[in-house]
Amino acid sequence: MLIKIPNKSHLNDSDVTQESVYQERRSLLKQLGFLGAGALISSALANKAKAGFFSDDDVSFKTQALEYQTDTLNQALIKTPEQKIISHNNFYEFGAKKDQPAALSQGFQVKPWQLTISGACDNPMTLDYDDLTKLFPLEERIYRLRCVEAWSMVIPWIGFPLASLLKRVMPNSKANYVAFETLHDPEQMPGQANSRLGGGIQYPYVEGLRIDEAMNPLTLMSVGLYGKTLPPQNGAPIRLVVPWKYGFKSIKSIVSIKLLEQQPPTTWNKLAPNEYGFYANVNPKHDHPRWSQASERRITSGGLFSRNRIETLPFNGYGEQVADLYKGMNLSRHY
Numbered sequence: 166m167l168i169k170i171p172n173k174s175h176l177n178d179s180d181v182t183q184e185s186v187y188q189e190r191r192s193l194l195k196q197l198g199f200l201g202a203g204a205l206i207s208s209a210l211a212n213k214a215k216a217g218f219f220s221d222d223d224v225s226f227k228t229q230a231l232e233y234q235t236d237t238l239n240q241a242l243i244k245t246p247e248q249k250i251i252s253h254n255n256f257y258e259f260g261a262k263k264d265q266p267a268a269l270s271q272g273f274q275v276k277p278w279q280l281t282i283s284g285a286c287d288n289p290m291t292l293d294y295d296d297l298t299k300l301f302p303l304e305e306r307i308y309r310l311r312c313v314e315a316w317s318m319v320i321p322w323i324g325f326p327l328a329s330l331l332k333r334v335m336p337n338s339k340a341n342y343v344a345f346e347t348l349h350d351p352e353q354m355p356g357q358a359n360s361r362l363g364g365g366i367q368y369p370y371v372e373g374l375r376i377d378e379a380m381n382p383l384t385l386m387s388v389g390l391y392g393k394t395l396p397p398q399n400g401a402p403i404r405l406v407v408p409w410k411y412g413f414k415s416i417k418s419i420v421s422i423k424l425l426e427q428q429p430p431t432t433w434n435k436l437a438p439n440e441y442g443f444y445a446n447v448n449p450k451h452d453h454p455r456w457s458q459a460s461e462r463r464i465t466s467g468g469l470f471s472r473n474r475i476e477t478l479p480f481n482g483y484g485e486q487v488a489d490l491y492k493g494m495n496l497s498r499h500y
């Protein structure tokens with residue numbers, strides 16, 4: 166079923182407009198019978214011509230919005246304005262301040278790009294730039310993104326499940342973990358050339374997941390947001406999105422994915438193991454030494470009446486889909 170995404174020009178920085186677009190879309194979905202008991206809502210299909218993006222060819226992509234009944238607040242799925250999503254970023258390769266990635270990444274070249282998937286698998290492969298948007302059907306997924314610094318956003322990502330990619334490379338019986346690596350290119354990424362600018366991180370930025378976390382249907386490889394290819398500051402041309410974990414797990418501008426037998430090292434855990442664990446599941450009961458995790462500041466349009474201090478939910482509200490992955494584990498120890 167094809168539904169047109171609301172015209173982009175309707176989306177601006179006003180709370181009221183955001184809310185009304187949201188309501189409009191909900192009633193459209195309702196009319197078409199998509200809203201109801203089901204948690205999975207197949208919502209919209211756009212193609213390049215209509216959306217005016219993914220400029221390379223005629224590929225149409227399926228978009229699919231996921232809405233979860235676990236949302237406890239009406240505002241939970243009111244999207245953060247695009248302008249905020251692309252101007253308030255953590256991407257230390259382009260500077261450790263929130264406004265630096267947008268300012269310092271605009272010349273970033275993503276073509277050519279190569280993403281290599283290797284390690285414990287029978288069919289290793291290398292994807293080129295064009296493969297990233299063409300090899301797998303693209304979906305839209307509206308997810309909350311929760312940073313460990315206690316701010317959050319609601320972002321309409323475009324991408325495909327990591328599971329689809331992993332199935333293609335055929336992981337073998339030794340594939341217990343998946344390791345991810347960001348591009349290392351100090352000429353293009355000033356934070357890698359200047360350690361002060363780059364926040365003292367050891368580059369390349371690396372992340373990891375257990376294989377069952379990587380195969381979970383919520384785990385997304387994102388190539389776009391708000392119907393357009395990713396801007397550099399959000400992790401062009403391809404990044405990970407793991408919505409039930411703190412944002413630092415959602416590694417950007419990925420060039421390598423490796424299947425491994427052992428748990429791989431991860432950037433923030435190496436830097437401060439007492440602050441950042443490997444699992445990093447959103448957990449309101451486990452405080453970070455500097456930030457209480459009990460509540461968060463939802464970044465909205467910032468309107469006068471927007472209530473933006475909200476309670477943090479276990480697994481960022483995705484417990485129904487992922488809590489089983491951690492059965493029997495002590496989550497205060499494995500934070």
Ligand SMILES: Nc1nc2c(c(=O)[nH]1)N[C@H]1C(S)=C(S)[C@@H](COP(=O)(O)O)O[C@H]1N2
Pocket residue numbers: 250253254255256257258310311312313347370398399400411412413414415416417418
């Ligand atoms: N390579 C790389 N990936 C990264 C980061 C980074 O500094 N470098 N920051 C992480 C953090 S802390 C967060 S909160 C999210 C922010 O994603 P956004 O800027 O798209 O909101 O990206 C994550 N991915």
Ligand SMILES: [Mo]
Pocket residue numbers: 255311312313314411412413
């Ligand atoms: Mo973050």
